[in-house]
Amino acid sequence: MVLKIFFPQCCTTADSGLLVGCWIPDQDSAVVLAVVHYPFIPGQVKRYLTEIRSQTDVDLTVLGSWSMPKEGQEGMDSFLKDLSTIFPHSRWLQLSREIGKRGFTCQVVRKGGMFLKEQAKEGEGSVRDENEKVIIVHYDQRKVMLSQLHPVQEGVSHSKMEQSALRAVFHTVAQSHPLFFIDKYDDGPLKLTHWQSEGREASIIAELVKQGSVPVCKLLTWMLSLWSWLGSIRLLNVPPVRFISSKLSTCVQLGYRTEHLQTVSSTRKATEHMEFMRKANIFVSFLLDMALGLLLIAWLYRENRIGKLASTLVPVADVRVPYPSKNHLDLSGLKMNRALDQVLGRFFIYHIHLWISYIHLMSPFIEMILWYVGLSACLGLTFALSVLSDMVALLTFHIYCFYVYGARLYCLKIYGLSSLWRLFRGKKWNVLRQRVDSCSYDMDQLFIGTLLFTILLFLLPTTALYYLVFTLLRLVVVLFQGLIHLAVDLLNSFPLFAMGLRVCRPYRLAEGVKFRVLCEEEGTPLHLMMEINPIKVSAVLQYYRTPTYSCYPRDSWMALCKKLFVGELIYPWKHKTTKTD
């Protein structure tokens, strides 16, 4: 069985001392976490280790001894051998490095005092039951401590048997951060070498922010609870109001952002990695949103752009919807029925007239409304985009109405036609059996049916053309709203913090490790350098994308085309709520 020793890079130049770390028995490996230097009192070392063991989950023990003799310290070897009797062990490692050489030698002593290496050399004839080989893997302690292996396995409930060796190593180093608190400037009884022993780094700003964030979070939580109480009062929960607020994307976005803020402002510290990343992502995306919103306000309120916008908006809103006139038709070669055309034309013109008068009523107030609504962009660019989408929906409401009228008319016509066509052929739709059956009709039924069929057939081009025009207009509006929703969704769900971490500190998000073979010298075991292999950029999006109420197409393209042909009303986007998934 090969023994793997994970040795921190910072300790390769440390003075002689004791190796402190943890055994991972299932994979036959040892992780060295720190080196305790002379002079020390064994009792104090044992007490310190017990203290750290109680603070963390890690089974810290003394693994062995480390010797890097400087000039005048040649008598260390025998001293080191005596140490193995003081600390309890099943295996005792003796790593030693000579000045001038890059590799270290390793000897493993089992309980019982037998030197396995010596045994292997002496006894050619004796039985070698365990030819113990050693691999020394160097790792960068700070990076391994801060890094997180993906896919993330949360919870300590998984047994150590299922954990792979690498996960066990990462877990051990990450958990033992209380061990790294003592640095060389502490006046305690022990002197340790580890990644932080040159001096603990801290930033005043970070500490101040941490201290200041607690009351800010409390204030935010209180304000949010007030807001959600306001949102839940009986008056606002009446069904019509709820229906409207579920259709308006502004209200949906508001609710969504409130939920986000509640996550971020909770005073409980995030214990697990995914929770922390989620909070950080939401916070950074919120900041970006606000910054973009403020930029938009700065651009919009300059040079009286609001006024210009208002003055262009009114004529656009009362654009006459291009309903098919006689001129258009003669060009396309289809003959429209004059009477039906006049009826439908008058109906739609009257509707447009109502709409125009409404717009003219509103026009003096448009600029003021726009001004105040534009201010709401300070809540974030996503909010401004949702307001834009809602405004477009409200201003093109007449197009929606026309589309519904045209579609209903066309749908009725198509159903009538298909039913009468079956009558024309002598068949009937059997509702019970859900199929077409033959049926014998009376002469009167056949006569009237055929007459109606002919009438409907020849009126079809007129209705179809109206339907086509209105559907196209409606689709243009839907497309525009869809694009806005896509942009809002992107802003909401993009994990900016995770992406920034992947670009600037790639070792924190690890997919695995890479090994590199270090020096090969005679008589030394194999030395490998373990580096962290960061996850791919596409994997960042996959793991850390914030779930949203994304709209996705409800039907496939074929189903959509079929619905358009038959005249069924289409609602292309379906809102997915995060809770029901």
Added chain:
Amino acid sequence: MADDSLTDIYGNRIGVACRCHSDLCREVTVSGPKLSLRSVLVYTCGVWLLAYAAFCCTENTAVLSCAIILTLVGLMVYIHFFKVDHESLLIIGSLGVQLSSSYASGRECTSFIEMSKIKDVVINEAVYMHRVIYYLCILIKDPADPHAVSSVLPLFQSSKPRLKCLIEVYKTCQEILAQS
């Protein structure tokens, strides 16, 4: 093991180097043919002649600048994302197997598979159109069922060495795997 007569499945010459770091650790590097100057020149001249012809037709200098940018961007994308310089397999007994492919621009793409996940290393046969090719692959264990194979990971996919080379690599791997 740097044999000159080794070729890949298309007949191009490849270079194979095997290093023995210790009796627990071996590294095999298979290097494909380098980017030849001739193909770069042919590509560049072809694109620029076409662009010049288009310029003669349209009298628009934007066509020429587009062609230059296209050539440069195309070359950069090719050497960074597509042209594999060499692939290497580092096998460390009782730790795992590391596969790495390095591209002509110097980018390295590495992946490490732990020994506990590896069931075996085998040479598999594949029928592709009118030819039968051999490839070396790693059988990966299913975490739920240690006797079942959950996936097959083919090695040396860009260099595609032939059977003679694969047998040598296979023997090297089996020596190490047998020990752990």
